[in-house]
Amino acid sequence: MEIRTAQSREDGAAIAITDLRARLELDGRSAPDFVALHFAVGLDPEDMASAAPAAFGTAALHAGTSCLGVMGADGLCLDGAGSGAFAIWDPGGSYGTASAELGADAAGAARAALRAALDRAGRPGELPDMVWLTIAPGREEAVLEGLRAVLGSETLIVGGSAADNDVSGRWALFGPDGLYRDGIVVSVLFPTRPIASVYKSGYSPIGPNGLVTKAAGRKLIEIDGRPAASVLHEWSGGVVPISATVPQSILATTALWPLGRIMRHVAGVPFHLIVHPATVCPDGSVDLFADVAVGDRLFQMRGTADSIIGRAGQVAGSARAMAGGTVSGALMVYCGGCMLAMRDRLDEVATSVSDALGEVPWIGVFTFGEQGMPAGDTARHGNLMISCSVFAGPDA
Incomplete structure (x- = not known):
């Protein structure tokens, strides 16, 4: 070869x-x-x-x-x-x-x-x-x-x-x-x-997490029964905004603040598959770049440049x-x-x-x-x- x-x-x-x-x-x-x-x-x-x-x-x-x-x-x-x-x-x-x-x-x-x-x-x-x-x-x-x-x-x-x-x-x-x-x-x-x-990936969980209670493919609607945008706003300390009247792109701001799902544990360490939030919608939902389903547990992840x-x-x-x-x-x-x-x-x-x-x-x-x-x-x-x-x- x-x-x-x-x-x-x-x-x-x-x-x-x-x-x-x-x-x-x-x-x-x-x-x-x-x-x-x-x-x-x-x-x-x-x-x-x-x-x-x-x-x-x-x-x-x-x-x-x-x-x-x-x-x-x-x-x-x-x-x-x-x-x-x-x-x-x-x-x-x-x-x-x-x-x-x-x-x-x-x-x-x-x-x-x-x-x-x-x-x-x-x-x-x-x-x-x-x-x-x-x-x-x-x-x-x-x-x-x-x-x-x-x-x-x-x-x-x-x-x-x-x-x-x-x-x-x-x-x-x-x-x-x-x-x-x-x-x-x-x-x-x-x-x-x-x-x-x-x-x-280069990200680690920082603590906050919750269950998806409403979703449709790549649209995350609710976490723990609450509007997804409100939850992510709290988890990220305001990095994720709450859109009032028009959809708002959050691709850049969430590049260091994505979400993660545990797929399995390797040697006792959880492997998180990363989900990138893309857009906050006026109805409080958040569009993603990957599918999520009701029952998924999402974790707030954090990355740094280094x-x-x-x-x-x-x-x-x-x-x-x-x-x-x-x-x-x-x-x-x-x-x-x-x-x-x-x-x-x-x-x-x-x-x-x-x-x-x-x-x-x-x-x-x-x-x-x-x-x-x-x-x-x-x-x-x-x-x-x-x-x-x-x-x-x-x-x-």
């Missing part, structure tokens, strides 16, 4: 793809067996989808937009048009990619795309070592339900929700079957080297240790909300990841929702999360 990565700051789609191809040194060698391509919406997605297939030469081409750009072994590409490519050559492995519109049945679309990806990998009916996933924001839980219906609960599913620069809905994603604004790209990976993946910045390197280091200490390459998913909140210190995040992984190629994407597998659990969708998936080196 060989892994190479490339990053570009070129601000036109055609020239960015040409630059990535040159940096991957594709001329005079066989096409990669798999390419993950992630880029900011400053690069026109239609032009990227037009130029990328011929440039990279692989049928297993997986692409999606990333908030403002990417990070990686070459640092930050965050000018609003940054791009990055993660390429694998692995003749003994199997790789397949498929894409689809989510339509009215997101779970069904996910099942169909997954089966198509497995067919293209030449491994129908088998369980991949990892699924790499990009989804349009909004129905991630349904997509995971569809994937688990085919794969079971133990297959590693990792990825992130496509993002734009300002939550205006300009995200896009594409694969062999087309370009989508409300779609899914699924890649199945059967590499010749083991994969290790870690999925965590905890969010430092956690990326810790996650990367843990993944490297799980892989035996020697790594061929890595894919990182880092929440776009965390990135925007910490943008003036993001170079520290990239440096901490490189320090933890060592001199290996890696690419990090900034997403509006993160999918990963907590220790001992099934794949989950969360917000303000971080994942790092590493491919073990030959000496691991």
Whole structure:
């Protein structure tokens, strides 16, 4: 197995793809067996989808937009048009990619795309070592339900929700079957080297908690029988406002004050899956970036700049240790909300990841929702999360 990565700051789609191809040194060698391509919406997605297939030469081409750009072994590409490519050559492995519109049945679309990806990998009916996933924001839980219906609960599913620069809905994603604004790209990976993946956040509970007593999908209506906005206003010491007449965005203010749900305990320590409050509504409800249900216990979580910045390197280091200490390459998913909140210190995040992984190629994407597998659990969708998936080196 060989892994190479490339990053570009070129601000036109055609020239960015040409630059990535040159940096991957594709001329005079066989096409990669798999390419993950992630880029900011400053690069026109239609032009990227037009130029990328011929440039990279692989049928297993997986692409999606990333908030403002990417990070990686070459640092930050965050000018609003940054791009990055993660390429694998692995003749003994199997790789397949498929894409689809989510339509009215997101779970069904996910099942169909997954089966198509497995067919293209030449491994129908088998369980991949990892699924790499990009989804349009909004129905991630349904997509995971569809994937688990085919794969079971133990297959590693990792990825992130496509993002734009300002939550205006300009995200896009594409694969062999087309370009989508409300779609899914699924890649199945059967590499010749083991994969290790870690999925965590940089937040801790600070005490206040309560039961969801009324909710509808991603709308949190009541906690302990009271309007959700009033409860969160109290828990956060006023950080969450109480909207009087119009919906009010709280994405920025709650980046350090999200909510958490305990999914399981690992060595006696609770694992909190993070939920990011997005909007306070005039009726006292709060719109979220993840589903909640009646009976869920929500905890007020708190993060700091240092905890969010430092956690990326810790996650990367843990993944490297799980892989035996020697790594061929890595894919990182880092929440776009965390990135925007910490943008003036993001170079520290990239440096901490490189320090933890060592001199290996890696690419990090900034997403509006993160999918990963907590220790001992099934794949989950969360917000303000971080994942790092590493491919073990030959000496691991």
